[in-house]
Amino acid sequence: MIIVLKPGTDEKTVKEILDHIAECGLKPLHMPGEERVVLGALGDERILGKLHLENHPSVEEVKPVLAPYKMVSREVHPEDSVINLGGVPVGNGFFTVIAGPCAVESYDQMHETGRAVIAAGASALRGGAFKPRTSPYAFQGLGQAGLEILSQVSRELGVPTITEVVEVADIDAVETHSDAFQVGARNMQNFRLLMELGQRRKPVVLKRGMAATVEDLLMAAEYILSQGNKNVILCERGIRTFETSTRNTLDLNAIPFIKQRSHLPILVDPSHGTGLRELVTPMSLAAAAAGADGLLIEVHQNPAEALSDGRQSLYPEQFETLMNSLGPLVSILGRKLNTTAAA
Amino acid sequence: MIIVLKPGTDEKTVKEILDHIAECGLKPLHMPGEERVVLGALGDERILGKLHLENHPSVEEVKPVLAPYKMVSREVHPEDSVINLGGVPVGNGFFTVIAGPCAVESYDQMHETGRAVIAAGASALRGGAFKPRTSPYAFQGLGQAGLEILSQVSRELGVPTITEVVEVADIDAVETHSDAFQVGARNMQNFRLLMELGQRRKPVVLKRGMAATVEDLLMAAEYILSQGNKNVILCERGIRTFETSTRNTLDLNAIPFIKQRSHLPILVDPSHGTGLRELVTPMSLAAAAAGADGLLIEVHQNPAEALSDGRQSLYPEQFETLMNSLGPLVSILGRKLNTTAAA
């Protein structure tokens, strides 16, 4: 950690801070420059967090040298992690497509859409039972009944499912009925939810928040791993920027950036990342080419009637066309497209 | 609601959509232009949400005419609301300063800081017991013990308090020990929390999320009001932008903009809005001049030792100086600075 002092800081204060650093078991360094005095602290600087040197009135700026995350970092765990999603391997060369409707609306809708996406090559199902919606007047999901439909369809089709959990009190129900917990963008920093999911063992698909930096996302994953659950799958789904022609700005830069720093697999959700059905196919291909480990895609039998996010849902035929393009692309990129045991 | 159709949409589809609109009890309008066919739907267009016209493959764009919020709107409730915060009136000409440490660290710290800020003119106390922190390795708050300290200090000093609630399961405890619920920026769209707080009657101080538009903030407030709790106080605390010299970008434009559209009072938090102690005083004055109904300010007896957010906490002497400047300013702006019953 590098500590830049304000101009005019006196010797006594400098010594005080250096002593503080030494007391923490780190090696203090004194670098008196012409315009600024700079101090250093060598060692595991995360310990220094406790010193709160940034609060000190003589400190102009604190510049960490190391990333604030540990367990999610490739330095601690150099090989790619492979997460077992109800029998489907995610990460390390496997490319996984998870598809289904934004929200579970009925058994028929879920079963029909599920059958179509699995037939087209998806290896897991998605479908929301608890829907966080911006308006209190919008459809909020079927809740428990939705979970049960999802679980039944999953068994009938022989594929794993993921579904969103929005609240600590729902964790048990979601764990019973789903093969993975999805944490939505709005809950990425719901730390109580993350800590509780850290106590479980089913995989957590953690979506990046709309205002979250890559570092924030990795720190949110660190919450889960630090509690004991190592089965975390990251998901890029677009960030909020000034551009309004698309619902979000899909930040594909984050894919190769995270791949270099973390061993966790990362999916891309081009449905939320664009908000426009017409953009989902090209951005799915782009995500694969950028190095993503898979996709999370919204498909609906009849988007015009969808109770939520119909504007960004693919028709089953469009999804089939996408899967047909994806196969050869993933293959020349040197990865393996997962298919269901059934297929 | 205005519905722009894609070029080349056929007559049959146009008729279908117009019929849908009429079935909802709204008046349909047909406006065939040279380059686009435009449809209209007159009436309470919020009903139209159920039609999901934006999902229709022939619809290019849907442009709402009315704001999506109702109960928080000035059109429904033209006069300013005044919220009773444990005896202190907030809104409609009263200017309220709520101050205290970011986190409750100990009885001594809370009592000492509390006494200082009340002496300087604050009319309510703040202090966090449950702290959402970006890093799992950072101080997470004292929890239940923190609530009890806050409540004890509140009684001893004879002033109301507010504290953050981060989880549905904690609502009862916070309700018992505090005069208001604070919903932090990261939970502004934790809709389950909002709906549950809508069932209570103590005021909710709702902070704007880092990526939330003004409309998102008003919709989040609508969640609470729609459940029955009309005691909502908004709070602007900065949004995330590309500017990194300050922790957030304090969006004071939002103050007069919201004042025109909503009857709810709105506070400003210049501590989080800047992240820098040196900027808190000028931005507090600016917030008052922009029309805010009060301030939420972090003060710590010894910021250099604060367990969280010390970099943005005022020293008690700085807070006193701020209050001395604020008095005459609020007065020439035609508003009344609240003082404690005690003072």
Add this chain to the structure above:
Amino acid sequence: MIIVLKPGTDEKTVKEILDHIAECGLKPLHMPGEERVVLGALGDERILGKLHLENHPSVEEVKPVLAPYKMVSREVHPEDSVINLGGVPVGNGFFTVIAGPCAVESYDQMHETGRAVIAAGASALRGGAFKPRTSPYAFQGLGQAGLEILSQVSRELGVPTITEVVEVADIDAVETHSDAFQVGARNMQNFRLLMELGQRRKPVVLKRGMAATVEDLLMAAEYILSQGNKNVILCERGIRTFETSTRNTLDLNAIPFIKQRSHLPILVDPSHGTGLRELVTPMSLAAAAAGADGLLIEVHQNPAEALSDGRQSLYPEQFETLMNSLGPLVSILGRKLNTTAAA
């Protein structure tokens, strides 16, 4: 165009505005709703710009129905444009890679890098003679001497070149020495420069500004086309967002979005779009998969010694590896990788 009036607007004002619309030769429409009066104007609404209805004190909001651009739009020109870049076709199925150093530093550097990138499969050269730099103390380019080096190397290697023009007074010199004008992100809204380039016939590679929406970019292109120069090639190079781990956020969503609305070809610059050498290769592949018509890539013989942007420049060997991956990818995407006449 849809005009939403403020609540309480009187009949007389409504009639006045409707008359204004009719006087412009458009068909006025009156839609009195329950909460708002809405007016419409059917016809070429761009004429309405002259009415400035948004300024009217009784107007709450003006919602255009049509895009503000015309000549760049696919509605006016449905087929993809192909731009002739010094003999190399850009757009409509051709995939073009333009590579070279950020700045021309010397004949040797330019010739050596040029030879390497052409050998690896680039079909045109880039190299800056006039460098806009954030700091007045940084290297500003070789100017006229740089143009001459670029032109000589271009002739020797038998490939076309592009180079940046930053000022109206330099247009003639750049036109003499280069096969295309590059307009940098900082000049995307330098309208005088755009209008003057609209008088010329050599192609203009127009880079998106850091704060420019897709619509702003298309309007900037419209400036050039409206003056008579139809040879415009767009370029996505990243926008400024809150994410700081990369230099910019490369907005690949913009590629398929623009492809649907405009006939102009669009390149991607992954060097500026990421700012990090390690991300250039995966994001180049992603750009191709998203539908881009080509790439603009910085390559330097010795990035460690580059006078500008070395951190994002590829080594020649890395560029060669990229080109080897790009070939088969572009091919399965159904496009044709341009190669030099020489190769």
Add this chain to the structure above:
Amino acid sequence: MIIVLKPGTDEKTVKEILDHIAECGLKPLHMPGEERVVLGALGDERILGKLHLENHPSVEEVKPVLAPYKMVSREVHPEDSVINLGGVPVGNGFFTVIAGPCAVESYDQMHETGRAVIAAGASALRGGAFKPRTSPYAFQGLGQAGLEILSQVSRELGVPTITEVVEVADIDAVETHSDAFQVGARNMQNFRLLMELGQRRKPVVLKRGMAATVEDLLMAAEYILSQGNKNVILCERGIRTFETSTRNTLDLNAIPFIKQRSHLPILVDPSHGTGLRELVTPMSLAAAAAGADGLLIEVHQNPAEALSDGRQSLYPEQFETLMNSLGPLVSILGRKLNTTAAA
């Protein structure tokens, strides 16, 4: 400057970089930590820019200790600068209001608006002759004729004027007819324009770009000062963020932040900063309270007929009311409101 090396960097490379630093006349420092080797360079690190250490393949990150600007910095020039704007002092306790229409449309319009704003207390006039407009089909200003009108009205009313310059070729004409050069947001990084203005002596009002950080703005000012023109007045006019309810997000945090780091005066433009007439008055007061040295405000005799930006222009009566509120506010803030010699 602090240089963090990548893990596994060998001794030889470390020595090489340390030698480079020493060759530049700076003191090299070696700090071998457990997880990273960190190097330091003490002295005027701006010299180090020439080393381009960030390009080195073994360098993970370069962290500057000093700000990249010098001449605009308060460290070099501790007292507030006062700029002479055609006889009106700007900065150091003087509060200056510059008002007028967005664009000069005719002699009558300019004279009438000018008389009104001067009568209300403005001390200088604004009015654009060259208008950068997003659409090529919008009004582009009267050009030379506009300059002459502005200059004539200025003489008749006995007050100074400022007007925008968009192109090097226009500098002479603007210098002849105006008391100051205004550089618009879109030209803040038109470095050729900045360098040429650095050769002149009339003041430059430099507006912050929509995507410019505070540091970018100060670096743009450094361009002008480094060429010899010390008469620079900064201007905050809003940045582009995800918030769309206002045209821009006025970043008032920038005012006290810049005041601490730079001696240059800074104005606020609440007209562009909000885009909404109704917000101009509260945000003008907020700007004064935040510490701005003055305001740049759009006023039009008849905003409904304005050829540009009418939506954000005040009516003369609104401007008068604003000036009446501003006087006492500026006074209790301890500053002095400039008035014209005439008044």
